[in-house]
Amino acid sequence: MDNSVLMAIAMALVYWLSRGMIGGYFALFFIGNPIFIGIISGLIYGDVKSGLMIGGGIAAVFAGIIAPGGNLPTDQGMAAATMIPIALNTGLSVEQAIAFAVPLGLLGAQLLNLRKIINVPLVHKADEYAEKVDTKGIARAAIWYPVATSFLLLFLPVFIVVLFGQDVMLNLLKIVPEWIMHGLEVAGGVLPAVGFALIINSIGKPRLIPYIIIGFVCVSVLGMNSLVTGIIAISIAFITVFNRKQLSELIGG
Amino acid sequence: MEKNEKKLTRSDINKTMFRWYFSTEISLNYERMQSISFTYALMPVLQKLYDTKDDLKQALQRHLALYNTNCTAGGLILGTVLAMEEEKANEGTISDEAIIGIKTGLMGPVAAFGDSFSAGTLQTLCILAASTLAAGGSYVGLLMLFLGNFILMCELVLTTNLTYVKGREAIKDVLSSRLMTDVLEGANILGMMMMGALTASMVTLVTPLAVTFGETKMKIQDNFDNLIPGLFAILVLFLFYFLIGRKKISISKVIFGTIIVSIALSFFGIV
Numbered sequence: 222m223d224n225s226v227l228m229a230i231a232m233a234l235v236y237w238l239s240r241g242m243i244g245g246y247f248a249l250f251f252i253g254n255p256i257f258i259g260i261i262s263g264l265i266y267g268d269v270k271s272g273l274m275i276g277g278g279i280a281a282v283f284a285g286i287i288a289p290g291g292n293l294p295t296d297q298g299m300a301a302a303t304m305i306p307i308a309l310n311t312g313l314s315v316e317q318a319i320a321f322a323v324p325l326g327l328l329g330a331q332l333l334n335l336r337k338i339i340n341v342p343l344v345h346k347a348d349e350y351a352e353k354v355d356t357k358g359i360a361r362a363a364i365w366y367p368v369a370t371s372f373l374l375l376f377l378p379v380f381i382v383v384l385f386g387q388d389v390m391l392n393l394l395k396i397v398p399e400w401i402m403h404g405l406e407v408a409g410g411v412l413p414a415v416g417f418a419l420i421i422n423s424i425g426k427p428r429l430i431p432y433i434i435i436g437f438v439c440v441s442v443l444g445m446n447s448l449v450t451g452i453i454a455i456s457i458a459f460i461t462v463f464n465r466k467q468l469s470e471l472i473g474g
Numbered sequence: 475m476e477k478n479e480k481k482l483t484r485s486d487i488n489k490t491m492f493r494w495y496f497s498t499e500i501s502l503n504y505e506r507m508q509s510i511s512f513t514y515a516l517m518p519v520l521q522k523l524y525d526t527k528d529d530l531k532q533a534l535q536r537h538l539a540l541y542n543t544n545c546t547a548g549g550l551i552l553g554t555v556l557a558m559e560e561e562k563a564n565e566g567t568i569s570d571e572a573i574i575g576i577k578t579g580l581m582g583p584v585a586a587f588g589d590s591f592s593a594g595t596l597q598t599l600c601i602l603a604a605s606t607l608a609a610g611g612s613y614v615g616l617l618m619l620f621l622g623n624f625i626l627m628c629e630l631v632l633t634t635n636l637t638y639v640k641g642r643e644a645i646k647d648v649l650s651s652r653l654m655t656d657v658l659e660g661a662n663i664l665g666m667m668m669m670g671a672l673t674a675s676m677v678t679l680v681t682p683l684a685v686t687f688g689e690t691k692m693k694i695q696d697n698f699d700n701l702i703p704g705l706f707a708i709l710v711l712f713l714f715y716f717l718i719g720r721k722k723i724s725i726s727k728v729i730f731g732t733i734i735v736s737i738a739l740s741f742f743g744i745v
Binding site: 241242243244245246247249250251254255256257259260270273274276277278280281284292294295315323324327330331334336337338339340341343344347348351352354356359360362363364366367368371400401403404405407408410411412413414415417418419420421422423424425426429430432433434435436437438439440441442446447448450451453454455457458459461462465466469 | 513517545656676714
């Protein structure tokens with residue numbers, strides 16, 4: 222089989238597995254991570270190390286982005302599955318790959334919202350099966366139907382983009398002006414903050430905001446690494462909780 | 475009259491956990507989120523516990539109610555529900571409402587705990603290390619990536635077993651006691667601090683703007699760096715928090731807007 226067809230099939234399969242969530246958080250966070258996708262595409266292309274390094278670069282931009290409440294704000298899986306093979310084939314730099322990865326991730330997130338709409342009828346199917354106590358039917362609604370529909374939704378777009386995207390990308394590189402590329406890189410630098418803001422919002426305790434500032438100052442001003450800051454954070458958490466406890470015991474709470 | 479007590483075995487618990495982990499979000503949808511997966515995960519246990527068709531039907535229907543939480547921290551609820559279903563089948567003292575109430579009451583706090591602490595902090599640190607290693611060309615990155623994932627798997631196994639063994643009474647004690655609020659408070663403090671730390675290490679926004687005073691050229695960014703390094707990064711974080719949390723602007727609008735604004739600012743040479 223032609224190498225480019227094999228690549229398109231492999232990337233589309235990886236994307237279908239990871240964003241169809243076939244295999245839970247392992248699929249979502251491991252198979253769908255740009256590092257894993259980079260290694261797979263590197264293997265097929267014949268240059269594993271380049272794949273790994275581009276994957277690592279894209280993964281760093283998206284590292285803070287998780288899916289609070291199942292809402293993935295931007296989809297690194299789509300970005301990696303389409304951009305890494307194209308970058309390998311056209312010899313893009315890691316920075317250029319990241320710039321194009323940003324809008325692709327955004328498109329991927331829209332696709333995932335669509336998936337959750339397409340899955341709605343499954344609920345009514347499941348209700349019917351429950352009424353008839355048809356446990357096999359519920360298993361089909363939980364696994365087989367959504368796996369099949371997400372194949373169409375997730376496999377095809379990636380397959381097409383990877384197969385035909387290379388020429389488009391080479392043309393784009395010629396016409397897209399430098400300031401747009403730079404703007405996308407800047408957006409890539411800012412986007413992890415959206416993920417963090419979402420997490421802060423889901424914690425939902427504005428009175429804890431000063432702790433954000435302490436954490437920020439530790440790394441940015443004092444130059445500590447994240448691990449050391451984590452140790453300090455755990456200590457502060459213990460101190461605060463025990464103090465609160467003692468206080469409430471004192472006042473007989 | 476001796477009643478034949480139905481006890482869940484080790485393999486029942488394992489099977490439920492595996493089915494839940496594997497299928498959590500395959501059928502994810504806007505109407506009832508993870509409800510089908512939760513029902514699917516519990517099905518073998520429910521079939522074992524309830525002999526009559528009516529009881530089984532009732533059980534399936536109560537679990538098809540809206541449910542949405544963090545998959546692996548969700549072990550806290552999974553274990554509790556297993557214990558409750560077992561008790562209901564044997565004693566018959568637990569109402570449908572009690573089981574649904576536990577699920578809907580806990581899913582929010584548990585999701586916030588998982589999203590901010592285990593997935594948001596522990597895993598993010600592993601992924602951060604993994605991507606730095608991978609970008610430098612080291613295969614150890616893949617190992618770190620797996621480690622982040624493995625922590626979450628362990629979380630599911632531990633929380634499910636803990637809450638199942640402790641049983642319903644224990645989880646009620648835990649919840650009504652100050653222990654749970656203390657643990658959540660501690661995890662939240664840790665989560666908030668790490669969000670600040672990760673913002674500092676991962677969010678970059680600098681301006682190349684410079685002002686010229688006669689002979690000397692002064693870079694604006696240098697002045698800000700002397701004041702508070704990375705000031706723009708933390709301001710951007712609070713701006714996003716304000717837009718998402720207070721103004722309730724949808725996430726895709728925020729991201730799309732960010733890209734437009736970034737390109738516009740780039741055009742004018744401000745960033």
